[in-house]
Amino acid sequence: xxxxxxxxxxxxxxxxxxxxxxxxxxxxxxxxxxxxxxxxxxxxxxxxxxxxxxxxxxxxxxxxxxxxxxxxxxxxxxxxxxxxxxxxxxxxxxxxxxxxxxxxxxxxxxxxxxxxxxxxxxxxxxxxxxxxxxxxxxxxxxxxxxxxxxxxxxxxxxxxxxxxxxxxxxxxxxxxxxxxxxxxxxxxxxxxxxxxxxxxxxxxxxxxxxxxxxxxxxxxxxxxxxxxxxxxxxxxxxxxxxxxxxxxxxxxxxxxxxxxxxxxxxxxxxxxxxxxxxxxxxxxxxxxxxxxxxxxxxxxxxxxxxxxxxxxxxxxxxxxxxxxxxxxxxxxxxxxxxxxxxxxxxxxxxxxxxxxxxxxxxxxxxxxxxxxxxxxxxxxxxxxxxxxxxxxxxxxxxxxxxxxxxxxxxxxxxxxxxxxxxxxxxxxxxxxxxxxxxxxxxxxxxxxxxxxxxxxxxxxxxxxxxxxxxxxxxxxxxxxxxxxxx
Amino acid sequence: xxxxxxxxxxxxxxxxxxxxxxxxxxxxxxxxxxxxxxxxxxxxxxxxxxxxxxxxxxx
Numbered sequence: 001x002x003x004x005x006x007x008x009x010x011x012x013x014x015x016x017x018x019x020x021x022x023x024x025x026x027x028x029x030x031x032x033x034x035x036x037x038x039x040x041x042x043x044x045x046x047x048x049x050x051x052x053x054x055x056x057x058x059x060x061x062x063x064x065x066x067x068x069x070x071x072x073x074x075x076x077x078x079x080x081x082x083x084x085x086x087x088x089x090x091x092x093x094x095x096x097x098x099x100x101x102x103x104x105x106x107x108x109x110x111x112x113x114x115x116x117x118x119x120x121x122x123x124x125x126x127x128x129x130x131x132x133x134x135x136x137x138x139x140x141x142x143x144x145x146x147x148x149x150x151x152x153x154x155x156x157x158x159x160x161x162x163x164x165x166x167x168x169x170x171x172x173x174x175x176x177x178x179x180x181x182x183x184x185x186x187x188x189x190x191x192x193x194x195x196x197x198x199x200x201x202x203x204x205x206x207x208x209x210x211x212x213x214x215x216x217x218x219x220x221x222x223x224x225x226x227x228x229x230x231x232x233x234x235x236x237x238x239x240x241x242x243x244x245x246x247x248x249x250x251x252x253x254x255x256x257x258x259x260x261x262x263x264x265x266x267x268x269x270x271x272x273x274x275x276x277x278x279x280x281x282x283x284x285x286x287x288x289x290x291x292x293x294x295x296x297x298x299x300x301x302x303x304x305x306x307x308x309x310x311x312x313x314x315x316x317x318x319x320x321x322x323x324x325x326x327x328x329x330x331x332x333x334x335x336x337x338x339x340x341x342x343x344x345x346x347x348x349x350x351x352x353x354x355x356x357x358x359x360x361x362x363x364x365x366x367x368x369x370x371x372x373x374x375x376x377x378x379x380x381x382x383x384x385x386x387x388x389x390x391x392x393x394x395x396x397x398x399x400x401x402x403x404x405x406x407x408x409x410x411x412x413x414x415x416x417x418x419x420x421x422x423x424x425x426x427x428x429x430x431x432x433x434x435x436x437x438x439x440x441x442x443x444x445x446x447x448x449x450x451x452x453x454x455x456x457x458x459x460x461x462x463x464x465x466x467x468x469x470x471x472x473x474x475x476x477x478x479x480x481x482x483x484x485x486x
Numbered sequence: 487x488x489x490x491x492x493x494x495x496x497x498x499x500x501x502x503x504x505x506x507x508x509x510x511x512x513x514x515x516x517x518x519x520x521x522x523x524x525x526x527x528x529x530x531x532x533x534x535x536x537x538x539x540x541x542x543x544x545x
Contacts, residue, residue: 180540184532187501191508191525198512316522318504318529 016262020089026265032272035260038182040248040276041189041284043126043327044119046307047375048247049288053296054142054305055235055376058225059218065237066285069244070277074270076245076252077261080390082270084397085261092258093344096389099396101410103417108389108425109341115250115382116338117358120331121365124160125372127327129308130320131155140369142229142303147367156367163328164359167335168352178329186279188315188322193287195314196294203297222293229303233376233442242445243376244281249383249448254390305373335359377444384448388428388455392421395456403460405467420462428455490539497536504528 016025052062088095097105132139137151147153166174197217201208206217228234235243251257252273261270291310295302307327311319339355346354365371371378396407410418431454432447507524510516516524 176541180533180536183501184504184529184536187505188525188529191505194508194512195518195521198514199518315508315525318522318525321529 016089017091018094021262025263027263028265029269029272032261032264032269033275034179034182036273036276037186037279038178038276039330040273040280041182041186041326042280042330043123043307043323044330044375044379045189045280045284046126046288046311046323046326047122047305047372048379049285049290050292050305050310051232051373051376052235052240052285053223053289053292054229054303055232055239056226056228057223057235057240059215059223061225061235061237062223062240062286062289063218065240066244066282069241070274070281072241072245073248073252073277073281074274076249077257077270077273078268079270080394081252081255081257082261082264082267084255084393085258086264086267086269088258088397089262090258091262092255092393095255095258095393098408098411099392100389100418100421101416104410104422104425106345107422108386109344111385113338113341113345113358115385116334116341117361118365118371118378119382120163120334120338120359120362122372122375122378123327123331123334124156124163124363124366125327125369126307127163127324127331128152128155128159128366129306130311130323130327131159131308132306133308133312133320139304139306139309140373142305142373143231144373145368145370147369152369153367156363159327160359160363160366163331164335164356164363167332167339167359168355174329174332177325178333181325181329185322185326186284188318189279189284189287192311192314192319193283193290196287196290199294199314200290200297203294221297222290233445239442239445242449243380244277246383246445246448247281247379249390250386252390253394253448253452254383254386255393256386256390258393331362335362338362377441380444380448384432384444384451385429387448387452388425389421391428391452391455392424392459395459399456399460400463403464405463409463409467418466420459420466423462424455424459427458490542493535493539497532497539500528500531500535504532 016022057065090098093105093109096108100108129139132152132155135151135155137155138149139152140148147156197214200206200217200221204217204221206213206221208214208217233239246253257273261267264270288307288310291314292305295310295313307323308320311323313319315322335358336355339351339358342358343349343351343354396409400407406412409420410416428451432451435447436444504525507516507521507528511518511521
């Protein structure tokens with residue numbers, strides 16, 4: 001049984017949902033390598049790489065920024081998420097429930113579900129662009145906000161409906177298909193880059209005798225720097241680095257992957273995330289960017305970011321199949337997870353109905369190309385929204401006991417809504433989003449860093465005042481740092 | 487058991503066949519049209535041969 005299945009079992013109310021994972025169910029390092037490599041080589045990588053080019057990034061900034069950012073992301077998994085996961089061995093949701101109380105976790109689930117819906121919408125958009133190659137309907141431009149043709153709407157509707165039905169009926173089958181497709185997909189992504197590179201060499205007449213020539217080609221033709229496309233934030237080294245670090249913030253610093261890494265024998269298994277970062281968030285992004293840059297080299301007026309045509313041009317039908325499968329296999333679990341998050345709010349609702357409604361919302365969102373074309377902003381926002389709860393979990397686990405306060409306060413006091421945690425979440429979002437609105441959109445990629453300290457500070461400060469109401473007689477043994485195996 | 491081993495070997499070879507054309511194209515030793523067709527063939531072989539043993543492996 002692999003980690004993906006373990007996490008699905010958890011989400012679907014399977015084993016160890018409300019208890020620590022026992023020693024006998026722990027998994028080896030290899031299980032995490034495969035899972036992370038597959039999970040982070042998704043359909044959306046085909047959007048993100050080109051959007052970097054559209055943001056006017058230079059070759060040095062994108063390559064070095066991605067390396068540094070991805071290393072920081074892996075370190076966040078290793079040093080922030082995994083140590084708590086392998087000590088407490090609880091799902092994020094159960095740990096949050098103990099800290100925050102049922103009502104606050106319900107709000108968190110709602111936010112999580114909404115974010116998953118839109119993320120799935122972007123993945124449906126990616127798959128729908130593949131249909132445009134076959135059926136030749138007008139597809140959205142980079143600056144389009146609304147659906148621009150009936151063909152586009154029908155394509156999104158068709159793809160979204162199929163994905164939603166499969167998520168509702170046969171999620172486990174898709175999960176297996178995703179596992180089978182993962183190694184193939186990684187290689188197709190790499191092939192995109194190699195083919196695009198040769199096309200550039202031929203189109204520019206560059207003489208390549210070594211890596212220095214490839215680097216010159218990258219600087220002068222692929223990632224030229226300069227002004228971004230109209231309406232886009234100009235990306236520098238810092239934007240790329242912070243984006244690469246924070247695009248999965250919900251998972252590492254935001255602690256979503258507690259649910260996955262609680263099955264790890266050792267906390268250093270978090271380093272397995274490096275496979276996903278450097279295959280998906282480095283090679284795949286760069287490869288997709290090369291294809292997009294080549295499209296603009298051929299026709300500077302063609303700024304559309306459409307993974308279907310890009311992949312077809314480079315790798316033919318195999319590329320097109322890759323786009324469909326990459327979008328489909330990643331949209332499915334996302335819709336399924338969103339459905340689970342919503343179902344946790346209304347437990348009596350049927351899983352099928354909730355998943356279908358979630359799928360419909362994602363499909364409607366996918367019809368608006370603005371979502372996919374602004375994917376960089378959305379991904380940054382997604383991490384920001386879920387990050388404060390990660391800070392709360394981190395502080396509750398490591399610092400709260402050292403300050404003489406009680407962790408898992410909601411469980412101990414029997415409260416349904418821990419106001420210290422709630423204020424940390426809402427307060428942090430208010431401050432961070434306030435900065436984004438007042439100072440400018442560019443800050444969206446950076447505010448999560450000070451935001452983490454703001455959330456931590458609010459939670460610690462308010463907990464001191466809030467826990468004065470603590471009734472000692474309700475105290476019960478807790479999982480504390482250093483009490484379990486790391 | 488023996489069939490599974492053969493399927494595993496063939497599927498691994500199909501992955502080699504998937505990436506090799508793009509390397510040859512980069513080296514200037516293969517045409518793009520041929521590259522695309524070989525990649526498609528390797529894709530078909532991968533899914534046909536990997537699905538049986540990977541399906542079992544994933545429970």
